[in-house]
Amino acid sequence: MIIIKGGVTAPKGFLASGVKAGIKKSGKLDLALLYSEVPAVAAAAFTTNRFQASPVKVSKLHLKNKTHQAIIVNSGNANCANGKVGDKDAIKMAGFIAKTLLLDKKEILAASTGIIGEYLPIERIEAAIPKLVGDLSETKSGKFAEAIMTTDTVKKELAVKVKLGTATVAIGGTCKGVGMIYPLMKTEGHATMLCFLTTDAAITKGALSASLDEAIDDSFNMISVDGDMSTNDSCFIMANGLAENKKIASKGGDYYKFTQALKFTASELAKKLARDGEGATKFIEISVTGAKSKEDAKVIARRISTSNLFKCCIYGEDPNWGRVAAAAGASGVKFNTERIDIYLGPIKALANGTSVKGFDKGKARAIFKKKNIRIKVDLKSGRANATAWTCDFSKEYVAINSEYST
Numbered sequence: 001m002i003i004i005k006g007g008v009t010a011p012k013g014f015l016a017s018g019v020k021a022g023i024k025k026s027g028k029l030d031l032a033l034l035y036s037e038v039p040a041v042a043a044a045a046f047t048t049n050r051f052q053a054s055p056v057k058v059s060k061l062h063l064k065n066k067t068h069q070a071i072i073v074n075s076g077n078a079n080c081a082n083g084k085v086g087d088k089d090a091i092k093m094a095g096f097i098a099k100t101l102l103l104d105k106k107e108i109l110a111a112s113t114g115i116i117g118e119y120l121p122i123e124r125i126e127a128a129i130p131k132l133v134g135d136l137s138e139t140k141s142g143k144f145a146e147a148i149m150t151t152d153t154v155k156k157e158l159a160v161k162v163k164l165g166t167a168t169v170a171i172g173g174t175c176k177g178v179g180m181i182y183p184l185m186k187t188e189g190h191a192t193m194l195c196f197l198t199t200d201a202a203i204t205k206g207a208l209s210a211s212l213d214e215a216i217d218d219s220f221n222m223i224s225v226d227g228d229m230s231t232n233d234s235c236f237i238m239a240n241g242l243a244e245n246k247k248i249a250s251k252g253g254d255y256y257k258f259t260q261a262l263k264f265t266a267s268e269l270a271k272k273l274a275r276d277g278e279g280a281t282k283f284i285e286i287s288v289t290g291a292k293s294k295e296d297a298k299v300i301a302r303r304i305s306t307s308n309l310f311k312c313c314i315y316g317e318d319p320n321w322g323r324v325a326a327a328a329g330a331s332g333v334k335f336n337t338e339r340i341d342i343y344l345g346p347i348k349a350l351a352n353g354t355s356v357k358g359f360d361k362g363k364a365r366a367i368f369k370k371k372n373i374r375i376k377v378d379l380k381s382g383r384a385n386a387t388a389w390t391c392d393f394s395k396e397y398v399a400i401n402s403e404y405s406t
Helices: 054-062 083-101 122-134 141-147 205-217 253-275 294-305 308-315 322-329 361-368 395-402
Strands: 002-004 014-019 031-047 068-077 108-115 157-164 167-176 194-199 234-239 283-291 341-344 347-351 372-378 384-391
Touching: 014 122, 014 141, 031 054, 031 122, 031 141, 031 194, 031 205, 054 083, 054 108, 054 234, 068 083, 068 141, 068 194, 068 234, 083 108, 083 122, 108 234, 141 157, 141 167, 157 253, 167 253, 194 253, 205 234, 205 253, 253 283, 253 384, 283 294, 294 322, 294 372, 294 384, 308 322, 322 372, 341 361, 347 361
Parallel strands: 068 108, 194 234, 283 372
Antiparallel strands: 002 157, 014 031, 031 068, 031 234, 157 167, 167 194, 283 384, 341 347, 341 372
């Protein structure tokens, strides 16, 4: 597997576009379209928040269709908590694309991100459809990535290729979301976390869904910016088969190679989200090792990643490792506190549940001054591991979110 240039249009047969529809007050790009030139199979995972946005409900329904060819996305408005009007507007968005591209509306998926509780300016969206469709191009993945952004400061794209038998398969992706980020998405069934993945692999819908579930579990479900789960979190993948590899229908050699490439793509995109967290000045990797089960390791890592006290001490460059220990202990996971070790970068701060004698706070502070910080918690109780990614809490985060709806 190697990284290649591009995003969602890197795989064969995918086109994208991004235009201004007038949804955002800023006048920036706010309407995006992803299109496969041939019918594709699709899979998706959505927020587990009980309050689900209208496009989430509509996309869940449309996913029951055998094939799909397009995803329409708007930013600047979440289309959530708008009742039947919101549901109808999400269906209309899919319908606009279906009518223009001569498709069935069930072949169209939809996503939205932005402020909750405001009605979509559906007339503006309809008026922008001709340009949105007309601008479709294999060179417009960047425009698509830009049009889905809300409080993001940079576009987030990645593409890879992997050899499956004699065929070369590409996977491309883009994502957005740097606030209201604490996803817990499931394939059965956040600003918002949205991710769009494409591949030219030949793969069945069932195998694609299983692969996506595995990829999400170790990537997007392991990031946090602020511990708040969105009503709109969604991750989509479309596979159009144009790579002409032997179709993947079950778990085996090619399935595992494909899934590893998908996991890598999803993890790298997830880390880009955490790095660009609202107001973030530092990127933090939290590794939990020696757990009895992977689930235990994940729960502890996620609990530390959402600790406001921990994130504040990272921002203040204060190596207060006690906040790591407290968060781990509050995770609900049972472990022997007399065995746990905690590392701040390479520096051991806690050994067998006891503070390290001679702990050099000055050297630890130097670690916290870096832009990339690694925290390790070793439970020494088993062989399972997990990693979570987050960022610090800064004064700018408070400023952004105290003024977001204005």
